[in-house]
Amino acid sequence: MTLPIRNGRIRLSQGQIFWREVGQGVPIVLLHDTWSDGGEWLAVVDLLAEQYHCLMPDLLGFGESERPRLHYSVALEVDCLAEWLEALRLRRVSLVGVGVGAWVAASFALKHEEKVDGLVLLAPEGVQVVGAAQRWRGGRSLLSRVPLARWLLNLVAPVAKLLGWRSVLKLQERVRLWRRSPAASQIMFNRRPVEIQAEYIGGASSGSTSGPTRTPSGSTGTHGQHLSWLKAPLLLLQGDAESSLIAAQIRVYTDAPRAQVQTLPGQDLLQTAPDIVARSIHAFMRNNIRSND
Template identity: 30%
Template sequence: MLQKQQITFKLNQTGYHAAYWEAGTGQPIVFLHGFMGRSECWQALVSHLQPHYRCICLDQLGFGDSSKPMIRYDIAKLVEFVRAFVKELAISSFVLVGHSLGGWVAAAYALAYPEDVKALILAAPAGIRDDSFCGRYDHLRPLLWQTPLIDWVLELLRPLAALTKQQDSLNQIRWIRRELNNQPAPRSFLLDRLRPEDAIDTVEKEIYQLKLPTLVITGEQDETIPLWHSQTYTSEIADAKLVVIPNADHALPQRYAVEMAEIMLPFLRRS
């Protein structure tokens, strides 16, 4: 069974704890999960990398078992949490890997602290302004309402879901509500970050400044982060390489660990 560790530190005079797990030895690689995720998503991929590398998988601020302060979340706060974490572990010159939201944070971290990052691997990275996202998740907003009425309605729907063979969909909705209620970071992003004018910390205007080995991986069938987002990272970062996994969806670490490992290992050996 996966054993997580916790460390505590002060950040802007506030105490936080960071939950993480690690495996392997050698060159350190820090992994940042995606939206509504947690560090366990990297288990399958790490099993392929740990014979060669020290893999450190972090629950980001507001997610998993790390601190969940009731604040307005933004990318800068997530970056500073990662910075305090790696300083507490006394690791430097590490490879930074991020998936989806984690890719956005990883790119922003490399911009803020380029001396820390030896190489960058971005898996279906978010962080490129895209006004088409606005309204896409409005249907999830009722799941954020802090009232037992929502749970009562979802419970009433169970017989109908069974009759129509929609149990999996209903269970997914119930899981999303539970996770949104338990994780303030996703709540904050859904409530505060969906208007075009809120896209103030996307990185497409700054990533041209990155001068480090960069690998971008995306899925051919990704319906969450459009391909052009990954193409933007690749075109703006000098000498970045883009690899598209055929028939893959957005869940790259969870479902395509073998393919990711085959792509990443040659890149890591060269970096």
Template identity: 35%
Template sequence: MVSVVRNSRLKLSQGQIFWREAGQGEAVVLIHGECRNGSQWSDFFETLSRKYHCFAPDLMGFGDSERPKVPYSIQWECEILEELFENLRLKKIYLVGDSLGAWVAARYALNHPERVVGLVLRSPLGLDTENTPSYFWEKCLTSPLPIVPWVLRLITPIAALFGQGKRIARAFEHRKLLRRSPGSCRLLFRRRGGQMRSEYLNYQLPQLQMPTLILSMADDSAVQLSQVQTYGQLLQQSETKSVETETEAIAVINDWLQSQK
């Protein structure tokens, strides 16, 4: 039987946080990726909430959570999650994270290994590798000084003559998507390189001893595949799997959670 999804809000020290939850049993917390929110996990809820108490928060600055105008960091997001978990009295949890959410999940597990009994990282970010993304294009598109958008508008008529009109249109659509997610902009696209590098997890990851499942998806980029491979090398208690579809990912994660009992 599929559990009813409940929407909740709670005022925390950094602002109001929103989350979805469903089911009963052991707690499974699912953390969304960049430019997403907790609704990303709706299909996962249908399966996992039959056996687990599932939570899908919108990270602060994302979705229906508050968007405070303060410096954002991965550590800051983890502190907010810890405050939420304390309020919800979640003593032991499984953490599932996607992309940016996997970075947050891994950082949280390093901060609170006593609370995290298992970790699932799908297409994770958060490591310094040869293919670490610079986000140069995203930084240009979301800069407070809209120089690149101005140039794109200027060259649109010429680009159309050379069959590149659709490419320009896609750039503007991508910009709209990014600007709708101020949390992504503040965590990834508007921070200095040194600030980002200070939060990479390469040197701390070997400290994690809880069971960890690392997933790569069929449409992962070379950057994401490099991150998956490096996570697998650094985490001693991990296994890595490749999946083709979202449906397969749900099944693999569900089976892995069952195997931890």
């Protein structure tokens, strides 16, 4: 039976947050992907809502949440998440996240360990691996205020369409998506490299997967935190056909002491296999999380 979705809005110190929620019981907060909003979790929570209280916020600057003119960062989203949970009087939750949502979830768990029972993460951002710097440079150039790279891409796109150059057309569509998501674009690309690196919670500047990223101040990730200090149980869901970049990011996340990886068939699991994702979340909750009652 599909339960009715309830919508909510609340004004926080930084802006208004919109969220969807359904069900009752142990609370699970599901944080959306980098270029998406909380609605992408609906197919998953439809299978969880009979047993859990599922909440799906749009992060500040995303979806139907307010988009104030702020300097967006993971730290800002973590602080907004903390304020939102306090306003809803949710003392302890389990966090599920994908992409930037996973980065926010893990950073929140490091900063507020007393509020997090466990984490389930997919395609997690927030660590430095081989290929990340190249992706940043590409995204930065395509979103630059001096749009030379974007101009060249648009110039060649008609030819690419005629010749069937799918990679060029996919890149053009990706840039359109990035430009529709200014908060995500700023968090991922439109910040100084040193600021982005300061918010990484794992990986090394050399691209290895051992040890933290060091910032000029000598700190380790956001607020001096690193995955090796994460106390909550962590489940990493990985498709067996995911990109090498996602696989490398997941390997870094296994630095967390209580991390386990579950490999599932396919890729882009949230979109292609929401039923399998829901079953994995339920099994993790059953085995690791006790009721807050």
